[in-house]
Structures are given as C-alpha cells and as structure tokens.
Amino acid sequence: MDHDYPRSRASQARQAMTTLSLTDLPLAALGEILGSRTRAHAVRRWLYSCIPVPTYLPDRIDGVAAAGWERLRAATALPQWRLLGRQLAVDGTVKYSMDVAGATIETVFIPAAARSTVCVSSQSGCSRSCGFCATATVGFHRQLKAGEMVLQYLVAQSEAPAHVPARNVVFMGMGEPMDNLDEVMSAVDRLLEPPLPRVGAGHITVSTAGVLPGIKRFLREGRGHLALSLNATTDAAREALMPHNRNWPIGDLLEALREDQRRGSGRYYFVEYVLWEGVNDSEADARRLVTLLDGLDAHVNLIPHNPFEGNPLRPPPPSVVSRFQAVVHSGGVRCLIRQPRGQEIAAACGQLALRRA
C-alpha cells in the first residue's frame, strides 16, 4: 500500500529535488517526486540491484509508473561518473579509480567474512599536508558531493561477492572528511536510509586527521563512529608530520572525545596510530599513549606504515610493533594491529594517490 508523505516535508523535498543527484536524494524527497514511499522504495531497490551500476537513468524501470519516473528524470540524475580502473590484490582487496564529473578519486573494497568494508573518499586529493600520506602529494582538486560518496559505496557493493557483502563504510579514503563535513554528514544520512542501502550507524566510521571544529560539530550533529588519526604522543612530534596540529593540539582533540563520551553518545572512538621506525615506536611512546587515553573508552589501531615511492618513512620491524601493542595493552587500553590490505596495488592506508599499475 502507498503511503503519502505529510505536507510538512514537502518544501524540504522540493528544494532537494532541484539540486541533488539520485544517490543523494533523501528518501522523503524521492517519495515526494514519485507520489509515494512505496515507489521511492522501488527506485532504491532498483538502484542497489543494478549490475553494473548505471551511468544514466533508463527510460523506464519496473514498479514505477511512467509519469512518476519521468518527473524523477526531469528533477535529478545519477552523478556523472565512469570507471577508470579496477585493481585486484592477492588478498581480494579491490581498488577502484573513478572519474566523477572531471575529478579523479579512489575507492577501496576490503573483503572480510560477512562484513566487508568500503573505504570512501570525501575529496579529490586533499589540502592537508600529512607527511606520511600519499594523498597529500597530489594536492587538492575539489570537494566531493554527498551523492558522489554514496556512488562509491554503490559501485563497490554492486561487485561484492555474495558471501562477503559490503556492510561497513569508512570515510578513510582520499581527503579530510571534516573539511567537507556538510556533504559527509549528508552521505552518512543517505547510507543509513531504508530500505537500501541501510548500512547501520554502527557500521559507519568517519575518520579525521584532527580538524577540531569539524570534530566538535560531527560529534554534536553527525551519526557514526569517529576515528582520530593521532600518530604521535607529543605535540612536537605530531606537528612534524601533521602541521595542522599547531592549530589543534593533542590535548584539545582528546578532550573533545571525552566531552562526547560524557554526553553518553555511545559512539566508538578509534585512535589510529601509524607506526614509523625510530619516529614514534618507542616504549616511552606507548606509555605516553596510555596516559593520553586515560579515562577515554578508546580502541587503538596500530598501523605499521605503508611505504610509497618518494617517502622516507619506514614501518618498524614486527617485533617492535608487537612490543608497542603489549605495552599499550598492559596499560588497560584495547589495542589491535591492523594488517595492511591491498598494499601491492597501493590501496592500503595512506597510499591513495591516483597511481595506477
């Protein structure tokens, strides 16, 4: 049975329908255009079952009357996109390179039993200058629209094998999500919507290199977990590799997380710590990390650096990584070592730089 939308949503829907692509159109706006929630659901089911993902809207689809579909085609379109490349690593990780309306981006699909992850880019390039990140070397091209982020998930999930469906989304690809926060939060909202893609707020993580104003706003208004790329235990060491730490030092970043914890948001806080040999991998660093995280219910992910051409940083030997983990663990902090995925196709953490094999 069709359900009409309440009038109170109509103006929001009309505004949305004039400006947004189909992958960013809220379900309410879609229903307003089509005249019912049932037809809106039919369009979402069609979109998320297309293999391959279409690059334009066809003349007709099943389950939607011709008049409604014509209204939709007049009001919106799919984002302009085309696949530039698809690279497969031996561990099953897939890196997609795409052109979206003239901007080049990369998206990574990381398979895992029943809970594969899609790593989405929020910008083409990045304007930050983190010294360990290949994306920083390509500069900033442009902000991505929310619909272009959802499109990345759509493309990756459409090709995911049935036994490893894409259930997790991490905003950890190219770009700093907090520098494009309106669009990122809108993309998260679309990913959560029923009937599809309905990812689940507990399966979405937005990562940041530590842009404090965006973090505070995301924690107040956004949905999903937060990952903070910390990577150092003193401000001097962090500034050397992440220059924006001058504006937003470690103490202020962690205080924002503590404040959110005190509010009882129920969010997970992932603290990402990339390890570099002789830079931040000492036992003293591990002990300082424990002290910094005191009182914060955080999960530390240790990431041995993924090398890339032209960068002098190196990962520590495995024994040093294990020792670091043991010290953090013995300090009462949950701590996992993240195994690199897709390293040989430059798809691992910090390697996205539009380089193709």
Ligand code: SF4
């Ligand atoms: S780590 Fe993130 S914020 Fe820093 S340069 Fe890379 S993409 Fe940008």
